[in-house]
Amino acid sequence: MSVIAIIGAQWGDEGKGKIVDLLSEKAKAVVRYSGGDNAGHTVINPYGEFKLHLVPSGIFHKGVACIIGNGVAVNPAILLEEINNLQKHDVDTRNFFISDRAHLIMPYHTLFDGLEEERRGQGAIGTTRKGIGPVFADKIARLGIRTCDLLNKNGFRSRLSQVLENKNAILTKIYNVSPLSLEDIYQQYLSYAERLAPFIRNTGPIIRDIIAAKQAVILEGAQGTMLDPDFGTYPYVTSSSPIASGSCTGSGINIGQISHVIGVFKAYTTRVGGGPMPTELKDKIGDFIRERANEYGATTGRPRRCGWFDAVAGCYSTQINGFTGIALTRLDVLDALDSIKICTAYELDGKILKDFPCDIDVLAKCKPAYEELQGWRIPTNDIRQYRQLPSQARRYVRRLEELLSCPISIISVGANREQSIIAKQII
Ligand code: GDP
Ligand code: IMO
Numbered sequence: 001m002s003v004i005a006i007i008g009a010q011w012g013d014e015g016k017g018k019i020v021d022l023l024s025e026k027a028k029a030v031v032r033y034s035g036g037d038n039a040g041h042t043v044i045n046p047y048g049e050f051k052l053h054l055v056p057s058g059i060f061h062k063g064v065a066c067i068i069g070n071g072v073a074v075n076p077a078i079l080l081e082e083i084n085n086l087q088k089h090d091v092d093t094r095n096f097f098i099s100d101r102a103h104l105i106m107p108y109h110t111l112f113d114g115l116e117e118e119r120r121g122q123g124a125i126g127t128t129r130k131g132i133g134p135v136f137a138d139k140i141a142r143l144g145i146r147t148c149d150l151l152n153k154n155g156f157r158s159r160l161s162q163v164l165e166n167k168n169a170i171l172t173k174i175y176n177v178s179p180l181s182l183e184d185i186y187q188q189y190l191s192y193a194e195r196l197a198p199f200i201r202n203t204g205p206i207i208r209d210i211i212a213a214k215q216a217v218i219l220e221g222a223q224g225t226m227l228d229p230d231f232g233t234y235p236y237v238t239s240s241s242p243i244a245s246g247s248c249t250g251s252g253i254n255i256g257q258i259s260h261v262i263g264v265f266k267a268y269t270t271r272v273g274g275g276p277m278p279t280e281l282k283d284k285i286g287d288f289i290r291e292r293a294n295e296y297g298a299t300t301g302r303p304r305r306c307g308w309f310d311a312v313a314g315c316y317s318t319q320i321n322g323f324t325g326i327a328l329t330r331l332d333v334l335d336a337l338d339s340i341k342i343c344t345a346y347e348l349d350g351k352i353l354k355d356f357p358c359d360i361d362v363l364a365k366c367k368p369a370y371e372e373l374q375g376w377r378i379p380t381n382d383i384r385q386y387r388q389l390p391s392q393a394r395r396y397v398r399r400l401e402e403l404l405s406c407p408i409s410i411i412s413v414g415a416n417r418e419q420s421i422i423a424k425q426i427i
């Protein structure tokens, strides 16, 4: 059996939740490996419609261990709300676990995220304000508090007291706002600890044992490659690593154990928040896509910026991640268009750029060069076989495969689990 990493290949919201829910049927474990509740993964299946922020999207399949890996930052209040909602819908959460190494989002993280966004003014990143930048900064600065700390009352109090001294100095002296109360945070987090303790485990060995027993494990990515702090459109990025290599760091397995790396791409491009997006359509077609596809953020409700498929960014993403296959989602959204464009190159000062630029000022000046393909104008939502797709839709899929030099294994033609075409079996 295999370990399959499911990776956001663009700027997030590619439909990872749907693909993980679909593939989890045959898996023994699903592990979220990065991000926090900045993620919003929509899953629509017989249990209903869910927007999961932290719980892995495999939770709807009985007997599948669903694990929040060490690479995830956990906001306990959000997680408890999510667990309650799942239980209310009769979803079995007995196989749900949280890594004891996962970092906790504390009240000062969300506070700092908001204060920093305000301070940036016009240059705001457009974060989700969930405390992601500050929590991962603290992890690296060795100022973090982890879920294992919740299991040790006295140790937790002394760690919190030390860290809070530092945070309160910044809050009062730099931002001129009131300090936070040690006692209030301590008591609040003790109450979370009581409810979360049954789920907290050393999850690395659980995952490694499942792999050793040759059962399938899915590593569920959050965000997307173009938001990676190393390879994305820095500084308009997130603060943990969404890419394939991050799936090892964030779960505790080794690189050699991954057998498939599936890049989830939308059939066009969206982005939410600030930063350059070469193929953005600030016109009627962009608005049409947004309204037809209801492109509004699952976490913040913000309108998503929409544009044509960017094969330059797509190739870059494919190379960084080493995709062995692609899941192409939302093909049905393009059903209504007469013609469809694909960006195949960036032009800068009359020259074609070979590599995806590092500097966002350069990227912002790049002009996309487009190839135009004929639309199909036929609904695809009910199609379940590749050969039944309209010929123009197959032509579009084949052209993307050619441009990305990677086979498309799954084509999604609707938000429901069954609205999927399996072109090549993965599990
Ligand atoms: P994620 O963060 O990558 O899991 O993606 P989101 O859930 O934030 O956004 C994807 C959106 O597309 C959700 O509203 C899904 O229900 C929806 N979706 C996923 N696949 C398809 C598809 O093939 N067609 C359509 N129309 N919607 C889809
Ligand atoms: P999923 O997992 C889309 C974006 C934010 C912002 C930038 C930094 O649902 O695909 P952060 O709060 O992480 O510090 O914000 O990253 N962003 C996402 N965009 N999908 C996501 O997650 C995102 N998570 C963060 O909009 O531009």
Ligand code: MG
Residues within 6 Å of the ligand: 012, 013, 014, 039, 040, 041, 042, 298
């Ligand atoms: Mg999302």
